[in-house]
Amino acid sequence: xxxxxxxxxxxxxxxxxxxxxxxxxxxxxxxxxxxxxxxxxxxxxxxxxxxxxxxxxxxxxxxxxxxxxxxxxxxxxxxxxxxxxxxxxxxxxxxxxxxxxxxxxxxxxxxxxxxxxxxxxxxxxxxxxxxxxxxxxxxxxxxxxxxxxxxxxxxxxxxxxxxxxxxxxxxxxxxxxxxxxxxxxxxxxxxxxxxxxxxxxxxxxxxxxxxxxxxxxxxxxxxxxxxxxxxxxxxxxxxxxxxxxxxxxxxxxxxxxxx
Ligand SMILES: [Zn+2]
Numbered sequence: 001x002x003x004x005x006x007x008x009x010x011x012x013x014x015x016x017x018x019x020x021x022x023x024x025x026x027x028x029x030x031x032x033x034x035x036x037x038x039x040x041x042x043x044x045x046x047x048x049x050x051x052x053x054x055x056x057x058x059x060x061x062x063x064x065x066x067x068x069x070x071x072x073x074x075x076x077x078x079x080x081x082x083x084x085x086x087x088x089x090x091x092x093x094x095x096x097x098x099x100x101x102x103x104x105x106x107x108x109x110x111x112x113x114x115x116x117x118x119x120x121x122x123x124x125x126x127x128x129x130x131x132x133x134x135x136x137x138x139x140x141x142x143x144x145x146x147x148x149x150x151x152x153x154x155x156x157x158x159x160x161x162x163x164x165x166x167x168x169x170x171x172x173x174x175x176x177x178x179x180x181x182x183x184x185x186x187x188x189x190x191x192x193x194x195x196x197x198x199x200x201x202x203x204x205x206x207x208x209x210x211x212x213x214x215x216x217x218x219x220x221x222x223x224x225x226x227x228x229x230x231x232x233x234x235x236x237x238x239x240x241x242x243x244x245x246x247x248x249x250x251x252x253x254x255x256x257x258x259x
Pocket of ligand 1: 085
Protein backbone atom coordinates (compact mmCIF):
# COMPACT_ATOMS: atom_id res chain seq x y z
CA UNK A 1 0.00 0.00 0.00
CA UNK A 2 1.31 3.44 -0.90
CA UNK A 3 2.48 5.56 2.03
CA UNK A 4 0.48 8.74 2.61
CA UNK A 5 2.04 12.16 2.80
CA UNK A 6 1.63 13.97 6.14
CA UNK A 7 0.80 17.63 6.29
CA UNK A 8 3.10 19.85 8.34
CA UNK A 9 1.90 22.57 10.69
CA UNK A 10 3.08 26.16 10.98
CA UNK A 11 5.72 25.36 13.62
CA UNK A 12 7.15 22.51 11.58
CA UNK A 13 7.34 24.85 8.61
CA UNK A 14 9.23 27.36 10.76
CA UNK A 15 11.78 24.66 11.62
CA UNK A 16 12.13 23.48 8.02
CA UNK A 17 12.54 27.02 6.72
CA UNK A 18 15.04 28.04 9.41
CA UNK A 19 17.18 24.95 8.84
CA UNK A 20 17.93 25.90 5.26
CA UNK A 21 18.96 29.44 6.14
CA UNK A 22 16.34 30.56 3.63
CA UNK A 23 17.82 28.99 0.50
CA UNK A 24 17.04 25.84 -1.47
CA UNK A 25 19.76 23.33 -0.52
CA UNK A 26 20.05 22.11 -4.12
CA UNK A 27 20.05 25.31 -6.23
CA UNK A 28 20.64 28.01 -3.53
CA UNK A 29 17.68 30.14 -4.70
CA UNK A 30 15.82 32.00 -1.90
CA UNK A 31 12.79 30.01 -0.75
CA UNK A 32 10.83 33.02 0.51
CA UNK A 33 10.70 35.97 -1.83
CA UNK A 34 8.91 39.25 -2.38
CA UNK A 35 6.61 39.37 -5.41
CA UNK A 36 6.61 42.64 -7.33
CA UNK A 37 4.08 45.03 -5.82
CA UNK A 38 3.53 42.84 -2.76
CA UNK A 39 4.40 43.92 0.75
CA UNK A 40 4.45 40.38 2.15
CA UNK A 41 6.92 37.63 1.31
CA UNK A 42 5.64 34.64 -0.71
CA UNK A 43 6.46 31.03 0.03
CA UNK A 44 8.70 29.51 -2.63
CA UNK A 45 9.34 26.06 -1.23
CA UNK A 46 7.75 22.64 -0.80
CA UNK A 47 8.34 19.96 1.80
CA UNK A 48 10.31 17.18 0.10
CA UNK A 49 10.97 13.65 1.36
CA UNK A 50 14.69 12.89 1.42
CA UNK A 51 14.16 9.13 1.43
CA UNK A 52 11.30 8.89 -1.11
CA UNK A 53 7.76 8.51 0.25
CA UNK A 54 6.94 5.69 -2.18
CA UNK A 55 10.24 4.68 -3.77
CA UNK A 56 10.16 3.15 -7.25
CA UNK A 57 12.06 -0.07 -7.92
CA UNK A 58 14.87 1.98 -9.51
CA UNK A 59 15.08 4.18 -6.42
CA UNK A 60 15.02 1.15 -4.10
CA UNK A 61 17.98 -0.40 -5.87
CA UNK A 62 19.90 2.94 -5.92
CA UNK A 63 19.26 3.32 -2.18
CA UNK A 64 20.52 -0.15 -1.28
CA UNK A 65 22.91 0.18 1.65
CA UNK A 66 21.42 3.47 2.88
CA UNK A 67 19.40 3.19 6.06
CA UNK A 68 15.66 3.67 5.98
CA UNK A 69 14.31 6.58 8.03
CA UNK A 70 12.59 5.69 11.33
CA UNK A 71 9.36 7.22 10.07
CA UNK A 72 8.96 8.25 6.45
CA UNK A 73 7.03 11.46 7.26
CA UNK A 74 9.14 12.46 10.28
CA UNK A 75 10.77 15.91 10.24
CA UNK A 76 14.12 14.08 10.17
CA UNK A 77 13.29 12.80 6.68
CA UNK A 78 11.93 15.97 5.08
CA UNK A 79 13.60 19.14 3.85
CA UNK A 80 12.45 22.39 2.22
CA UNK A 81 13.22 22.54 -1.52
CA UNK A 82 12.18 25.03 -4.20
CA UNK A 83 9.35 23.56 -6.38
CA UNK A 84 11.66 23.08 -9.40
CA UNK A 85 14.29 21.11 -7.44
CA UNK A 86 11.54 19.16 -5.63
CA UNK A 87 9.92 17.89 -8.79
CA UNK A 88 13.32 17.18 -10.39
CA UNK A 89 14.48 15.30 -7.28
CA UNK A 90 11.34 13.14 -7.24
CA UNK A 91 11.07 12.48 -10.98
CA UNK A 92 14.72 12.29 -11.97
CA UNK A 93 16.17 10.74 -8.80
CA UNK A 94 19.94 11.03 -8.44
CA UNK A 95 21.73 9.24 -5.62
CA UNK A 96 24.29 12.14 -5.31
CA UNK A 97 21.40 14.50 -4.54
CA UNK A 98 20.02 12.06 -1.97
CA UNK A 99 23.46 11.87 -0.29
CA UNK A 100 23.77 15.68 -0.30
CA UNK A 101 20.29 16.25 1.13
CA UNK A 102 20.81 13.55 3.79
CA UNK A 103 24.12 15.11 4.83
CA UNK A 104 22.67 18.66 4.82
CA UNK A 105 19.76 17.50 6.93
CA UNK A 106 22.05 15.72 9.41
CA UNK A 107 24.12 18.92 9.71
CA UNK A 108 20.95 20.98 10.30
CA UNK A 109 19.84 18.54 13.02
CA UNK A 110 23.19 18.48 14.79
CA UNK A 111 23.54 22.29 14.63
CA UNK A 112 20.04 22.69 16.10
CA UNK A 113 20.92 20.30 18.91
CA UNK A 114 24.16 22.18 19.62
CA UNK A 115 22.28 25.50 19.70
CA UNK A 116 19.80 24.11 22.23
CA UNK A 117 22.72 23.06 24.42
CA UNK A 118 24.10 26.64 24.32
CA UNK A 119 21.47 27.93 26.72
CA UNK A 120 21.95 25.11 29.21
CA UNK A 121 25.60 25.89 29.93
CA UNK A 122 26.86 29.00 31.70
CA UNK A 123 30.22 30.65 31.24
CA UNK A 124 32.28 32.78 33.64
CA UNK A 125 32.81 36.48 32.86
CA UNK A 126 36.58 35.97 32.86
CA UNK A 127 36.26 34.47 29.37
CA UNK A 128 35.18 37.89 28.00
CA UNK A 129 38.35 39.44 29.31
CA UNK A 130 40.53 36.73 27.76
CA UNK A 131 38.77 37.13 24.39
CA UNK A 132 39.31 40.91 24.50
CA UNK A 133 43.01 40.33 25.16
CA UNK A 134 43.23 37.82 22.28
CA UNK A 135 41.61 40.34 19.92
CA UNK A 136 44.29 42.95 20.67
CA UNK A 137 47.36 40.70 20.14
CA UNK A 138 49.68 41.93 17.43
CA UNK A 139 51.88 39.80 15.21
CA UNK A 140 55.04 40.61 13.38
CA UNK A 141 55.61 37.73 11.01
CA UNK A 142 55.96 34.02 11.73
CA UNK A 143 55.67 33.16 15.40
CA UNK A 144 58.44 30.90 16.73
CA UNK A 145 57.32 27.72 18.47
CA UNK A 146 57.33 28.56 22.19
CA UNK A 147 59.91 26.83 24.39
CA UNK A 148 58.47 23.79 26.13
CA UNK A 149 55.52 23.70 23.71
CA UNK A 150 54.70 20.21 22.49
CA UNK A 151 53.49 20.44 18.87
CA UNK A 152 52.42 16.80 18.89
CA UNK A 153 49.75 17.42 21.56
CA UNK A 154 47.03 18.30 19.06
CA UNK A 155 47.91 15.28 16.89
CA UNK A 156 47.92 12.95 19.87
CA UNK A 157 44.59 14.19 21.11
CA UNK A 158 42.90 14.22 17.73
CA UNK A 159 44.03 10.96 16.23
CA UNK A 160 40.76 10.43 14.44
CA UNK A 161 37.67 12.36 13.44
CA UNK A 162 39.34 15.68 12.59
CA UNK A 163 40.24 16.95 9.12
CA UNK A 164 43.84 17.98 8.33
CA UNK A 165 42.75 21.60 7.69
CA UNK A 166 41.01 21.87 11.05
CA UNK A 167 44.04 20.41 12.83
CA UNK A 168 46.26 22.91 11.08
CA UNK A 169 44.09 25.84 12.20
CA UNK A 170 44.18 24.64 15.80
CA UNK A 171 47.95 24.06 15.76
CA UNK A 172 48.69 27.47 14.23
CA UNK A 173 46.39 29.16 16.73
CA UNK A 174 47.93 27.26 19.61
CA UNK A 175 51.50 28.06 18.55
CA UNK A 176 50.78 31.75 17.98
CA UNK A 177 48.81 32.38 21.15
CA UNK A 178 49.73 29.70 23.66
CA UNK A 179 52.22 31.61 25.81
CA UNK A 180 50.23 34.83 25.93
CA UNK A 181 46.94 33.15 26.81
CA UNK A 182 48.63 30.90 29.39
CA UNK A 183 50.30 33.93 31.04
CA UNK A 184 47.04 35.82 31.14
CA UNK A 185 45.21 32.87 32.68
CA UNK A 186 48.00 32.56 35.27
CA UNK A 187 47.49 36.19 36.18
CA UNK A 188 43.74 35.66 36.51
CA UNK A 189 44.47 32.66 38.72
CA UNK A 190 46.47 34.83 41.08
CA UNK A 191 43.46 37.12 41.44
CA UNK A 192 40.81 34.41 41.75
CA UNK A 193 41.86 30.81 41.40
CA UNK A 194 38.36 29.43 41.93
CA UNK A 195 36.92 31.55 39.10
CA UNK A 196 39.47 30.16 36.64
CA UNK A 197 38.83 26.59 37.77
CA UNK A 198 35.08 27.09 37.36
CA UNK A 199 35.65 28.53 33.86
CA UNK A 200 37.80 25.54 32.85
CA UNK A 201 35.17 23.14 34.19
CA UNK A 202 32.41 24.96 32.31
CA UNK A 203 34.30 24.74 29.02
CA UNK A 204 35.12 21.10 29.74
CA UNK A 205 31.50 20.22 30.50
CA UNK A 206 30.23 21.93 27.34
CA UNK A 207 32.90 20.13 25.34
CA UNK A 208 31.83 16.78 26.83
CA UNK A 209 28.15 17.45 26.04
CA UNK A 210 28.93 18.34 22.42
CA UNK A 211 31.42 15.51 22.07
CA UNK A 212 28.72 13.07 23.14
CA UNK A 213 26.35 14.48 20.49
CA UNK A 214 28.97 14.24 17.72
CA UNK A 215 31.37 11.45 18.69
CA UNK A 216 32.63 10.90 15.14
CA UNK A 217 33.17 14.47 14.01
CA UNK A 218 35.84 16.48 15.83
CA UNK A 219 35.62 19.38 13.33
CA UNK A 220 32.03 19.92 14.42
CA UNK A 221 32.90 19.59 18.11
CA UNK A 222 35.63 22.23 17.80
CA UNK A 223 33.40 24.64 15.90
CA UNK A 224 30.39 24.18 18.19
CA UNK A 225 32.52 24.88 21.27
CA UNK A 226 33.90 28.05 19.61
CA UNK A 227 30.37 29.12 18.57
CA UNK A 228 29.10 28.55 22.09
CA UNK A 229 31.88 30.69 23.61
CA UNK A 230 31.15 33.41 21.05
CA UNK A 231 27.37 33.27 21.66
CA UNK A 232 27.76 33.37 25.45
CA UNK A 233 30.22 36.25 25.49
CA UNK A 234 29.00 38.20 22.48
CA UNK A 235 32.61 38.31 21.28
CA UNK A 236 33.93 37.59 17.75
CA UNK A 237 34.05 33.98 16.58
CA UNK A 238 37.72 34.36 15.53
CA UNK A 239 38.83 35.11 19.08
CA UNK A 240 36.65 32.25 20.36
CA UNK A 241 38.33 29.84 17.94
CA UNK A 242 41.74 30.93 19.21
CA UNK A 243 40.68 30.32 22.80
CA UNK A 244 39.15 26.95 21.90
CA UNK A 245 42.45 25.99 20.20
CA UNK A 246 44.28 26.92 23.39
CA UNK A 247 42.05 24.59 25.35
CA UNK A 248 42.58 21.76 22.88
CA UNK A 249 46.32 22.18 23.46
CA UNK A 250 45.75 22.43 27.20
CA UNK A 251 45.20 18.84 28.39
CA UNK A 252 43.06 19.66 31.41
CA UNK A 253 40.07 20.93 29.48
CA UNK A 254 39.75 18.75 26.38
CA UNK A 255 40.27 15.43 28.09
CA UNK A 256 42.53 13.26 25.95
CA UNK A 257 40.87 10.05 27.15
CA UNK A 258 37.56 11.08 25.62
CA UNK A 259 39.05 11.45 22.14
ZN1 LIG B 1 16.09 24.61 -5.86
